[in-house]
Structure formats: C-alpha cells, structure tokens
C-alpha cells in the first residue's frame with residue numbers, strides 16, 4: 001500500500017518503479033481514502049500503542065493506493081524492498097531508507113505474511129479484485 005505521504009509527496013512513480021525494477025508483477029491497484037474503522041482493523045495489533053491516534057489520523061488524511069504485487073517470494077521480497085519500520089533504521093536502497101523521514105509517515109505498507117496478505121487484499125479490494133493474470 002502506498003501511504004498518504006507517498007501520494008502527497010509525488011512518490012507514486014518512484015515507488016512503483018522499484019517494484020517493477022525488481023521484476024514483480026502488479027496485477028491490480030486501487031486508490032481510496034480509508035476510514036477509521038478500516039485502520040482499526042488494519043492496525044489492530046497497534047491499537048493500544050500511544051501513537052495509534054496519530055497513526056490513524058495520518059492514514060485517513062488522504063488517499064492511499066493498494067497494490068497486488070505478484071512474484072516468487074514476493075511478500076518477503078516486498079518487505080526487504082520496503083525496509084525497516086523505524087525510518088532511522090532504514091537501509092539506503094530501501095524505500096523507507098531512501099524516502100521516509102519520520103516514524104509515522106513511512107511511505108509504504110507491505111504485508112508481513114501470506115496469511116496477512118490474503119486478509120489485507122480482501123479487506124482493501126473486496127469483491128472488486130480481478131484475477132488479471134492466470
């Protein structure tokens with residue numbers, strides 16, 4: 001998912017290029033503005049953390065773009081391309097390492113397991129998801 005700061009800063013093309021340069025296939029994408037209920041589900045594991053209100057406000061502040069990325073070990077690979085959660089730990093050459101400058105606004109979200117990828121894709125795309133590649 002390209003987060004609101006990615007879109008606001010005009011980084012959509014740069015981030016998508018990195019995914020394509022790696023050789024992954026983008027098989028669907030959708031722009032939408034998320035509401036608080038969506039964020040409470042998406043970040044349920046963080047709902048008791050002190051930064052949650054700020055995170056929720058940010059994630060609902062503007063549109064995001066959900067992408068379905070396909071390829072061999074794409075979930076693990078996307079986490080590596082994404083880089084560390086803490087922006088200051090982001091290795092140069094990763095999306096967050098090169099573009100993120102604060103803890104909350106860290107440009108992209110990437111699913112952390114096949115189980116969560118399936119849940120997150122269904123939550124984001126709903127029945128609009130189309131199997132474009134077979």
Ligand code: DAT
Nearest residue numbers: 043046051055084085103104106109110112
């Ligand atoms: P990730 O996005 O790397 O999967 P996560 O699931 O632990 O990391 O957290 C989700 C988002 O919440 C993260 O991208 C940014 C925000 N976040 C996490 N830890 C934070 C912190 N200590 N302070 C502020 N925001 C934080």
Ligand code: MG
Nearest residue numbers: 109110111112
């Ligand atoms: Mg996470």
